[in-house]
Amino acid sequence: MEPDFPLTARSIRLTTRPVNAKVNLSVPIPKTRNPSISSSRNVSVNVSQKVLTGKTKNDSGRKYVLSSLTEGKVSQVSTLPLSPKKNLSGPTSNTRDSSNCSKMISANERQKVFTKRTKIDSEKKHVLPSLTQEKEHITKNEYINLVGMKPSNFKREKDRFFKSNFMYNPQFDFGKPPLPSASVQHSQASNRFLQVAINIIQNTLKKYKNYENYEQVTGGNLLTTKQIYQQARKYMETEGCQGEIAVNITEDVVSQASMGTVKRQPTMTINVSMAREQWLQGTLRHEIGTHYFRTVNNSKQPWNNSKGREKYGLEPANPTEEGLATIHSLLFHPDPDLCRVALLYYTIYQASSMSFSELFEHLKIFVKDPDARWYYCVRAKRGQTDTSQPGCCNKDQVYLEGVLHILRHRHAIDFKLLMAMGKVSYLDVNRLKKVAMLSKPRIPNFLKDRNQYMMRLEKIMQVNKLTDTVLRKLVD
Structure with missing residues (x-):
């Protein structure tokens, strides 16, 4: 279902703002499994x-x-x-x-x-x-990893929120706080690709009538633990990394x-609560075929640590890393729609100026199902203890940003070389290829035929109504 009013970038406050100073961001160092979540597996x-x-x-x-x-x-x-x-x-x-x-x-x-x-x-x-x-505090890199964790009181706060008719603002418990520099860096929401995100979401909802139907049709049924294990095992055998x-x-x-x-x-x-039959293969290409293989290849490079990266003047690995992984997750899908990453981008921007309950109500224009809306709100507010305050974790905006960067420069990128050189930006590939260690790199099967790979990138462009003209205006 389309929104009751046309959403444009102008209809939303287009300013990049820091989180309110009162917001307390914290995440835990995992110690023990939370015994209160009895239904988790x-x-x-x-x-x-x-x-x-x-x-x-x-x-x-x-x-x-x-x-x-x-x-x-x-x-x-x-x-x-x-x-x-x-x-x-x-x-x-x-x-x-x-x-x-x-x-x-x-x-x-x-x-x-x-x-x-x-x-x-x-x-x-x-x-x-x-x-x-x-450590009493966690570092910036640890914050980026641990922010994906559920709060220890996740179930209790969700029950309380639902019983309040969605008016209560959850008070999440994450444990030890991150260093101030870590939380501040990831609390800045961007609006650079906001209009693109809105267009992608609206096109998807027009095609599938509503978000819930989109998720069921493109994702399929949830998989059992055994089915997940079997698919993971088969994928690793195909890619030659079984046992690793x-x-x-x-x-x-x-x-x-x-x-x-x-x-x-x-x-x-x-x-396991999000592993769907038509999404899992994409997840395996994202995590193993991209992140794991690039990490293994990176371990052979002279820039495999912070000193090496500084010595060679490397750009940050993101948005290239997550953009590449997101593209690979959609590569073989019959309808490679970017709706989910677009919705994450949009939700995070809105979270920077809204409380949890306000954000939850606002997302109703796109997502009717309360459980799905809760998921997007939690992702946007993760790391924030008092969700009655405006604030966000901007980590998930990098997916859409990375995809647009990769698609904009797709004809100039040597994708095999980008994979073989490890955790590098596409901007550094040509400059560093003479010093890179390229003996027997780990290259996933889906990257071995460049013509087929490029055809699939064009399909992602077409399905999401992206053109080179639009991308040139957005990305340098």
């Missing part, structure tokens, strides 16, 4: 050993081995409590304990696992940063998925 799978460990509502913490992936049989092999591990994307989850797992396999298999794990660790020493729990990445399936995150590390083990976290 935490499952962690290590593909290399086919071990599924999990914690559900009626399970205090047991280990399972999938004895038959095709038939779905699960055999319990141990009832030892799981040891907690750190998780970038949410409260501590019950991930695989390699010492206990090794007891469940033969000596020969143990040696194979040990050799493979050792090789992976030695080759990917710089794969992904890990977080520590000893653990899969953490949980509800304790706000985002759809993320890549991180758990004790030097690359780990992909997937939100």
Whole structure:
């Protein structure tokens, strides 16, 4: 359904403003899983050993081995409590304990696992940063990662908000606060691409009649934990990275998925409440085919740390990183619509001048379903404890911004080189290619045929009614 009035950039206050000084932004260092969220599910799978460990509502913490992936049989092999591990994307989850797992396999298999794990660790020493729990404040980079976590009182505040007829402003508990410089940097909302975002949203709602129908048609049904695991395993086998990445399936995150590390083990976290049958493959291309492969390639480069980046004068990895990943998530979708990232961009801008309840009411012009609106509002307000104040976390605006930058310069970008050089901006590729380490880079299958890849980029342009004329006006 289209809005009751035409939305234009002029009808909305077009100023970039900082968050009100009273806003208290804070996020936690994850320690333990929140016991109050009894309905959440935490499952962690290590593909290399086919071990599924999990914690559900009626399970205090047991280990399972999938004895038959095709038939779905699960055999319990141990009832030892799981040891907690750190998780970038949410409260501590019950991930695989390699010492206990090794007891469940033969000596020969143990040696194979040990050799493979050792090789992976030695080759990917710089794969992904890990977080520590000893600091009273968290740094800027930690804030960016941890801000995707659900507040510890998420369920209670949601219930209270819904019972108040959507008038109450949630008071979220995130734990330890970030450094002031970290929260201030991510509290500035941009309106640069606001009109483009509005156009994309309106075109989508016109096509699908309403947001709820759009989500069902383009996303399909929600997947089970087993289906998620099977698709993830198959994708990693296709890309030749089986055994390298653990899969953490949980509800304790706000985002759809993320890549991180758990004790030097690359780990992909997937939100089971948002994993839909037509979206998951795109999520895997986003997290593994883009973020993970670029991180592995980056570990070989002379700019694989902050000193190296400073030495070579690198531009920030974003918006290139998230823009590229967003494009890859849509690459093979029959209708590669940018509606969700456009709606995130729009919601964050409005959150900078609205309270939570005001924002929730305002989004009704686009999204009728209260649960879907709650999701967008929480993402825009994440990190903010008192949501009665104006304020936002601008992290999710980078998706649409990055997509528009990539599409604007698509003919000039060497996408294989951009992938092979690691965490670099498309602006740095030509300048740095002479010093880049390009021996045996990790290139995803979908990037190997440039002609097909470019055709799919053109389809994204057409579906979202983007033209080169418009992009040249928006992006230098």
